[in-house]
Amino acid sequence: MVTPAEVQMDLSLVGDKSVESHLLQGILDLFLETLNIYNNHLGDLKKISTQLLIMLFMAWSLLGVILVELLLFVELVIVFVWRLLVQLVKLMRTKDNTKVLIDKTQKRHAKRERQKAQRREQER
Numbered sequence: 001m002v003t004p005a006e007v008q009m010d011l012s013l014v015g016d017k018s019v020e021s022h023l024l025q026g027i028l029d030l031f032l033e034t035l036n037i038y039n040n041h042l043g044d045l046k047k048i049s050t051q052l053l054i055m056l057f058m059a060w061s062l063l064g065v066i067l068v069e070l071l072l073f074v075e076l077v078i079v080f081v082w083r084l085l086v087q088l089v090k091l092m093r094t095k096d097n098t099k100v101l102i103d104k105t106q107k108r109h110a111k112r113e114r115q116k117a118q119r120r121e122q123e124r
Contacts, residue, residue, distance in 0.1 A: 030054075
């Protein structure tokens with residue numbers, strides 16, 4: 001079976017109309033202008049200040065996202081360590097309570113044995 005050849009789009013950045021998709025061209029212009037790679041208009045102060053403001057806004061936005069992610073990671077670690085400590089304290093209390101219960105049971109048992117022994121001695 002023979003299929004027709006597919007037409008490939010030219011995505012090189014040689015000319016103004018090199019990218020056929022206007023959306024892709026706008027995205028490329030945004031990122032490249034933000035990095036001051038695409039247009040260097042040395043005499044146009046308005047263009048330079050606009051590019052600088054856009055670059056600063058995008059840089060601060062990126063730093064904000066990174067800061068939020070770091071804070072979320074720190075919160076995750078704090079919550080994990082806190083829950084681990086709470087579980088350890090509960091486990092220690094359980095062991096302490098078990099020891100207390102065992103001690104009380106042993107004391108009761110010893111007291112009963114002494115009482116039984118005293119009764120036997122009294123009966124003799």
